[in-house]
Amino acid sequence: MGLKDFFKKQLATVIDWENQQPGVLFHKYHFTSDEIKNRSKLIVGPGQGCILVYEGQMTEVITEEGTFDLSTDNHPFITTLLKLRQLFESEHKMRIYFYRRAECVNQHWGTSTPVKYVDPIYNFPVELGLHGNYSFKVTDPGAFFQNVVGSRDEYKTEEARELLQSRIPQTLAAHLAAAGLGYQQIDAQLENISAQLSAKLNETFTEIGFELTDFRINGTLFDKDTQARIRKIADVTADNLAAAQGGLNYVDMEKLKALRDAAANEGGMAGAGLQFGAGLELGKTMLGNKDADVDPVQQLQKLKLLLNEGIITQEEFDAKKKEWLSKM
Template sequence: MSFSFFRGQLAEVIQWKDPQPSVLLWKFPSVHDEIKTASKLLVGPGQGVLLVYEGRVATVFEAEGLYSLETDNQPFITTLLRLRTGFESEHKLHVYFYRRADNLNQPWGTATPVKYLDPVYHFPVQLGAHGNFSFRVADARRFFTEVTGLSDTYAVPQATRLLQSRLGQELAMQLATAGWSYQQLDAQLGALAANLREPLAAEFAQLGLELMDFRLTGTQFDAGTQQRIGQLAGAVANSQAAASVGLSYAELEKLNALRDAARTSGSLTGAGLQAGAGAELGRLLTSQPNPMPHAATDPAEQLQKLKQLFDAGVITATEFEAKKKAWLDKWE
């Protein structure tokens, strides 16, 4: 029998000497997966230990301290030691250390875009979301059974992916039922995070984890949603511009269509369309009823409307000057 074999059976201190903050579970390395005679177990601050006997969690140490695995009154250890024969036993034991300390401000982000229908403007929205969360291992036995299994290590980033895998569907449901438009999301991040925390905490609890804090710090729309938002913003701006000069949005769009057609047509056709746009503008400005009693007799107001149409690119400089001269001539 080799010396290395006997050396492997000498008493030792079983401990997690250099725990990394990013590691939640760590298996103590042992050649024969056995408790050695007179071995001691050191549980450091912020640590816990699971003794896994033949694939099942036999006991959990949650209090820090130094334990003698031969003399301490632990029912499982007493039973195991009685089973031992000589140096080696057919009854194998794994020792797992786990992190009991809090894991604070862990960043998260949605793995895939979240989709929902904007409840105000009724167009599809896709967005990503990001934030941070804090958690800890609350039930080590359940955590080992439901999540880590017999893995040698389990890291915090794996727990983050676990949260993200459950987040997308819950976030989509909350957005669909909250009734918030895309314009309101930035102002509602706190409320949305609070709504998400309760169902996520319940799912984490089933895995032996406690979700201590959950925050949503921002969202990012995908390219298609940004394009739809831009189109909507342009339509709103055009509608407001039309209203400011006494026109309806449909009438302004008609003028814009004439103008665009003129710019893309041949010279003669374009000239005819330009004339048509000018005539249509004149008809609208002279026939559009105005709720202000003095507006029809106020050339300054009419000239202001013309200037707004010119600034918006609806009429050309030539048309602006011609109409301005006509109004001035009329009121001389």
């Protein structure tokens, strides 16, 4: 250490957090050997706070802006010169940690791995990815410093995001299982899920000193297997609706599909010596043979289904339609 550095070290100093970066939550003030002299000045700016660690113990948490006098046992020249046995190094060390008191807003999050749960309605496994944004602030800087930051020189908002994202999958999976929400209901319930998930996460986060002030789920994405299951259910549902409109049930609709496939298969019905018109004969299973107790409107609906499925031709449909219309 040069003579200039020695003299500089002996003087009281003015300490403040200059060039505060928006992505930094905690920042240790760097001072040579941390032997801050008595009566040094500490400036805490707007949106900032400060934690003082003196002789290895957290002695004060400053939660408002202003200028403060620092009290230490390091007196200019005297303390250093008396520490000859310690190579002129004082044990009265003060470490100063500034922290961001202002709220951190519009932070983005997303699940790195899908959330897995069982759909309570259809009872199949679901893998769900989510993303959104959140805002948070340090509410108990002492607890956060002791439980999370420790003796590190810096702690960034991206590390807080990793801490948050590590808790989301398990918490969300447990919530979805308890809420009994099927995949069809999730997008409509995003606002409620966001609020409930925020409250659940805060039960843990407030214990370590920070709080989610806003938490939102902006979008969801099911994995490929789940999407395939959903499409299959959607197809069955659509078939059920189509069958109902034609006065049929799902089983009848499947029979219609079988007739359609047989009618369209050149190596099937045609190979057996049947023409495409034979589909009308096969369709009698659906249309019924007794005219007395049959509703013509329902029969016309079934005829339309037979036509749409390619089981009968347009000419056959028109002829049968004319026949049923005559009975109305």
